[in-house]
Amino acid sequence: MPVNLVATPAAELHPVPGVRWGIAEAGIRKANRKDLAVLLLDEGTSVGAVFTQNRFCAAPVQICREHLSKSSGIRAMLINTGNANAGTGHDGLSRAQSTCMALAQALNLAPEQILPFSTGVIMEPLPSDRIVAGLPAALADARADNWANAAEAIMTTDTVPKAFSTRITLGDAPVTITGISKGAGMIRPNMATMLGFLATDACVSQDLMAQLARELAEASFNRITIDGDTSTNDSFVVVASNQAGHVPVTSWDSADGQALRAGMMHIAQQLAQAIVRDGEGATKFITVRIEGGKTGEECRQVAYAIAHSPLVKTAFFASDPNLGRILAAVGYAGIADLDQTKIDLYLDGVLVAKEGGRHADYVEADGQRVMKQSEITVRVVLGRGDAIDTVWTCDLSYDYVKINADYRS
Incomplete structure (x- = not known):
């Protein structure tokens, strides 16, 4: 649906x-x-x-x-x-x-x-x-x-x-x-x-x-x-x-x-x-917003690394707050001089990671509550500048595989 x-x-x-x-x-x-x-x-x-x-x-x-x-x-x-x-x-x-x-x-x-x-x-x-x-x-x-x-x-x-x-x-x-x-x-x-x-x-x-x-x-x-x-x-x-x-x-x-x-x-x-x-098999609509980049281009690099990751997308499908997958995607996005100690990660209004590490007040129940929603915002603050950009994506479900396996039938 x-x-x-x-x-x-x-x-x-x-x-x-x-x-x-x-x-x-x-x-x-x-x-x-x-x-x-x-x-x-x-x-x-x-x-x-x-x-x-x-x-x-x-x-x-x-x-x-x-x-x-x-x-x-x-x-x-x-x-x-x-x-x-x-x-x-x-x-x-x-x-x-x-x-x-x-x-x-x-x-x-x-x-x-x-x-x-x-x-x-x-x-x-x-x-x-x-x-x-x-x-x-x-x-x-x-x-x-x-x-x-x-x-x-x-x-x-x-x-x-x-x-x-x-x-x-x-x-x-x-x-x-x-x-x-x-x-x-x-x-x-x-x-x-x-x-x-x-x-x-x-x-x-x-x-x-x-x-x-x-x-x-x-x-x-x-x-x-x-x-x-x-x-x-x-x-x-x-x-x-x-x-x-x-x-x-x-x-x-x-x-x-x-x-x-x-x-x-x-x-x-x-x-x-x-x-x-209406993505094939989608159950969740996800906004990926990257703030604090040096340029819009590097904000998009990070946003797409998150949005394209099968591990991130399947975690969203499962409502599993396995949020280290998001941080990993930020890290491999291709910004050579990225300083992980300046990175903050939010799920909607929930601060998950502060300055590169798990926020002291974060509890998994809060992350799971957000992950169960049909619409979710992932917000990453890079701490490098004033650039901002946004990408929209969805989760990756069993039905995606079924639809594409049967496409020519």
């Missing part, structure tokens, strides 16, 4: 003017499930994206990068679940390109104006014929209030569709921000085995979108980890339809720029944290 996560009701997901979703059941891997989505964008929409850093990236990731570098205006996206089209070589590229051509023809666009996305099983041929056959139904279904169905249509091992929405004001104009994501395993920064689509009707120049996508991803999807694996298909796309009617944002340092970025960051972080809460 996901950790304190329920699907957002469809009525609470605000339509974004200039953005429409269409959904179909194409039978890509399993019958009778939503597995194909098209995202249609009005002319003049600004688009930015970031992708996996895995060098063995999937065919759709390669094509997306190429189309974003070539196109004068992205007008549609095509997303399938059930098949990742990764590890498929030239054949995979050809099949993905054929789906872009089919959608482009249906919309009277150039293929370079289409971005393809895939998620699912790796090293199996993409059933492009089923995708093409499903396009008419998906296009006929296209509407602005289809976000909830879109969140379902991109799921793989997810148990809950992930979608969030908010409204802000820029100048005197109301602005909508709505997004969806998917992901539950192979979750690691750079990025996760995830797809994320975040849209707003705010007015933003195309020149600013790549920077926005990077900054949003860095503080959200690049701050989560479930199992330490970096997938082949990770993609996060940000779109601005430029229909809200306010003075366009031309700098992120402006008041409107900061307000828009903060609103979009709020939704991006909710989407990222939802992935961790």
Whole structure:
């Protein structure tokens, strides 16, 4: 069961003017499930994206990068679940390109104006014929209030569709921000085995979108980890339809720029944290906060050492306050001049270790009480400076092994 996560009701997901979703059941891997989505964008929409850093990236990731570098205006996206089209070589590229051509023809666009996305099983041929056959139904279904169905249509091992929405004001104009994501395993920064689509009707120049996508991803999807694996298909796309009617944002340092970025960051972080809460087999949502580092980079080093450790994660699953495992992870994080006599460790508000050793007032019953909670904060103070950073993760359970052992069944 996901950790304190329920699907957002469809009525609470605000339509974004200039953005429409269409959904179909194409039978890509399993019958009778939503597995194909098209995202249609009005002319003049600004688009930015970031992708996996895995060098063995999937065919759709390669094509997306190429189309974003070539196109004068992205007008549609095509997303399938059930098949990742990764590890498929030239054949995979050809099949993905054929789906872009089919959608482009249906919309009277150039293929370079289409971005393809895939998620699912790796090293199996993409059933492009089923995708093409499903396009008419998906296009006929296209509407602005289809976000909830879109969140379902991109799921793989997810148990809950992930979608969030908010409204802000820029100048005197109301602005909508709505997004969806998917992901539950192979979750690691750079990025996760995830797809994320975040849209707003705010007015933003195309020149600013790549920077926005990077900054949003860095503080959200690049701050989560479930199992330490970096997938082949990770993609996060940000779109601005430029229909809200306010003075366009031309700098992120402006008041409107900061307000828009903060609103979009709020939704991006909710989407990222939802992935961790729905992590495969997860029973606990864990915040790892590192304080007192010399730099943010070394804070992240320590945070990921803790968050990736199977010994730490299994201790959390067992509600076992075997907290020496956390200190050990801090020690092997790679900070050569780390002074252990300056390190403090907290579980929520419980001070466990002070200046590198067990705190005199700490009793195991307090640690066990915190470890039994469904949400826990691990806080480590390094005593080296003023830098702070945070990573979100989950525990590692029996079910994680079962889910991944049976994934292709």
